Amino acid sequence: MSRIGIIVAFPGELKPLARGWEKRGSVFHGRIGKCEAVAFAGGIGARAAAHACEVVLGQGNVGALVSIGWAGSLSCGLEPPQAVAVREVIDAANGEIFATANGDGQRLITLDRIADAQQKRQLAQQYQAVLVDMEAAAVARIARAHNLPFYCFKGVSDGPSDNLPDFNRFTGKNGEWRMAAFLFYIGRNPTYWGPVRRLAINSRRAAQELALFVDGFFAASR
Numbered sequence: 001m002s003r004i005g006i007i008v009a010f011p012g013e014l015k016p017l018a019r020g021w022e023k024r025g026s027v028f029h030g031r032i033g034k035c036e037a038v039a040f041a042g043g044i045g046a047r048a049a050a051h052a053c054e055v056v057l058g059q060g061n062v063g064a065l066v067s068i069g070w071a072g073s074l075s076c077g078l079e080p081p082q083a084v085a086v087r088e089v090i091d092a093a094n095g096e097i098f099a100t101a102n103g104d105g106q107r108l109i110t111l112d113r114i115a116d117a118q119q120k121r122q123l124a125q126q127y128q129a130v131l132v133d134m135e136a137a138a139v140a141r142i143a144r145a146h147n148l149p150f151y152c153f154k155g156v157s158d159g160p161s162d163n164l165p166d167f168n169r170f171t172g173k174n175g176e177w178r179m180a181a182f183l184f185y186i187g188r189n190p191t192y193w194g195p196v197r198r199l200a201i202n203s204r205r206a207a208q209e210l211a212l213f214v215d216g217f218f219a220a221s222r
Helices: 046-057 117-127 136-145 179-187 190-220
Strands: 003-008 022-024 027-032 035-041 064-073 083-091 097-099 106-110 131-133 150-158
Touching (some): 027 190, 046 136, 064 136, 064 190, 083 136, 106 117, 131 150, 179 190
Parallel strands (some): 003 035, 064 150, 083 106, 106 131
Antiparallel strands (some): 027 035, 064 131, 083 150
């Protein structure tokens, strides 16, 4: 492949991996292992991920698309801040299945909203998946449309029974994260102070683990 195009939702998912990269506007350019890379943080959800793919593909000469970022665990066997490869992505909206070019790994379900603990249990039973996110299926669909290899790597940010607030109310129409509204809500609900603090710590660690995992994968690939 000429270079890989990396799609993330949040800048924090990309920060450890793209340390030292050149930033041109809002797009990062650098290297991962043996590969040149271009990366963009497009926001939360399928619509934002599709737009991010357009941005990355617009840089030209992209030989593969890669979905990287945080995911919720549906299994007690996967705990934060573990980083894993994904072998198969299922779109919960229509049941469409996308195999990755990774070769092996876990099964992930892409949902149109952030899953709470009850939904995580239902997803695990229905799809026999161990991870859930909101973007991977959209990236996989665009990779298929452009006849490009699709890779997926995720860092576990939260466990299957973590008691977290409803994050969906803080996600805008275009996938933007409404941080001010989120912080105001958390400030008024002390019950979430501990869980959100743990989530922030786990997310930072998961991004670091993910950077090491992805760099090692592409360093070993030909």
